[in-house]
Amino acid sequence: MIRFSALLTVLCSLALPLRAEAPVTVFAAASLRGALEEVTADFPAPVVLSYGGSGTMARQVASGAPADVVLLANSDWMTWLADKGVEGAETAQIIARNRLVLIAPADSAPLADPAEMPARLGPEGRLAMGQRDAVPAGSYARAWLTHAGLWQRLQSRLAETDNVRAALALVARGDAPLGVVYASDAQAEPEVQTVYQVPAEAHAPITYPAAALTPEGKTLVDFLTTEAAQAILVDHGFLRADHGS
Secondary structure, rough: OOHHHHHHHHHHHHHHHHOOOEEEEEEEEEHHOOOHHHHHHHOOOOEEEEEHHHHHHHHHHHHOOOOOOOOOHHHHHHHHHHOOOOHHHOOOEEEEOOEEEEEEOOOOOOOOOOHHHHHHHHHOEEEEEEEOOHHHHHHHHHHHHHHHHHHHHHHHHHHEOOHHHHHHHHHHHOOOOEEEEEEEHHOOOOOEEEEEEHHHOOOOOOOEEOOOHHHHHHHHHHHHHOOHHHHHHHOOOOOOOOOOO
C-alpha cells in the first residue's frame, strides 16, 4: 500500500505540468473574424475568440461577461465602457484601422458617384449595412450617406443587421444588391466586389481599440501591435494601427 501511494504521488506530480493552460478570452468585433484567428495562432497561449457587433460585445463586458480582452470597431463604444467603470477600457490601445466601401455581387459594374445608388437598388432592392445605432459600420455608413446627401432618400430602404459580416452575407448571397462594409470584409468574401471607395473624410476615423481587462489580456494586446501581427492584419485588408498618425 505504501509503495502504491508513493507511485500515485509521483504520477500526480508528473501530470501537473501537463495541465492545460487557461485560454485568453477575447470579445471582438465581427469584422475581425478570420484575421484575428491567424494573428492569435502565433500567440504563445491558447486564445478563445467570441465575435459579435461592437455594441453587443461592449454590453456583455459591461454586464460582467468573463473576458480578458475586448476589441471593438469603434472608439465610442470603448468610451462607453470606460464611463461604465470597466477597468482597462480607459487605457485601450488602437490595434488597427479600416476603410469603408460599397459592395455589390461579384462582377458588378463600379459606381462613378454614390448618387447612382437608388437606381442600382431598383424598385425593391435594399442597402445592407450594420444597425445604425449599435454597429459601428452602420454608424459610419449613416455618416457617409448623410454627407453624400442620400440619407433621407435611402433610410427607408435599408436592410440593417446585427453585425457587419451579416450585411456582407446578404450581398454575397444576392439578397441585397448593395451593401456598406469595411474594406477588409470585402476582401474576405469572393462573392462580392467593391464598387465604390467611400472617402475617408465622409465619416469619423475607423479605429479598432483593444482593452486589456486582465494581466493575461495585456500580454495579448501588446502582441497585437507587434510587426508580425500588424503585417497579418494588413494582409487581411486592414490598415496599420499607426496609419495616418
